[in-house]
Amino acid sequence: MTPLRLAVIIGSTREGRTGDRVARWFVDQADRHDDLSVTVVDLGDYDFPTSYPAEPTASVRAFVGEVGRADAFVVVTPEYNHSFPASLKQAIDYAYDEWQAKPVGFVSYGCRSTGLHAVDQLRTVFTALHAMTVRDVVGIDLLHGDPTPPHVDQLRQDTRVLLDQLRWWGLTLRDGREARPYVS
Template identity: 85%
Template sequence: MSPLRIAVIIGSTREGRAGDRVARWFVDQAERHDDLAVTVVDLTEYEFPASYPAEPTASIKAFVREVGQADAFVVVTPEYNHSFPAALKQAIDYAYDEWQAKPVGFVSYGCRSTGLHAVDQLRTVFTALHAMTVRDHVGIDLLGGEPTPLCTDELRRDTRVLLDQLRWWGLALRDGRAARPYVS
């Protein structure tokens, strides 16, 4: 069986963001599993137009192609004002069919809430796109700027649970799409 292709999407494009460090940590954990093929999709590497909808540029087409090739997703997102970044919403909106019948997991970060408000809102968005969001997520409190060593074991355990759920749903939905294409 071929490895499950997981796209880890870094949802913040702000200068000085923590998302790239959080994503690197998560990818390091995920790459320890031989049955997963992990790709990082960093939104800073794509040029999305200021207005939507717009004619698909080469950059937008490349992003949509990455989404289409993945079997499952992990969205790494901060929480900004009890929500997720506008750049992430814009990127999500440029793909549609590519999200369908695929699982989405979340790694969120923030102060105190660990990004839970952003995850709650993203669940609604991905449900509207016919994606399956997994129950558990990894939430990181960055009150001091970095996760504390005391929470590292808990974060690793949360990551294992997330990856187990993502793997189960990813394989089941990949088999399902192969047997019977999804129609919305």
């Protein structure tokens, strides 16, 4: 069977961000599964325009191409002021059909809330794009630092659950898209 193509999207572009470290930790966990082909899509690597262009730029086309190739997504997002970053919203809006009928999971981080306010808002956005968000989330409380003991055991368990859900939905929806084009 062809491995499920999982794109891990780092949603923060702030200098000194935590998202890249969180994403590396998550990718280390995901890489342990032979049935996944993991690609990191770091929004900090794209030179997106400051306003929505009439014609897509090379960076926009490259990002949309990554979204189009993926079978499933994990969005690594911080919580800023009870929401997700503007850089992530801008990137999400550059693609449309490419998100449809694909599952999205979340690894979030923040102080006390573990980023769940951001995830709640992202669920609404991805639902509008006809993507399927999975139920369980990996949430990291930055007050405890990066994924370290004693919290790492729970985070690994949460990651296993998230990846199980993404694999099931990802394979099911990939088979469905191959058998019958999605109608939006």
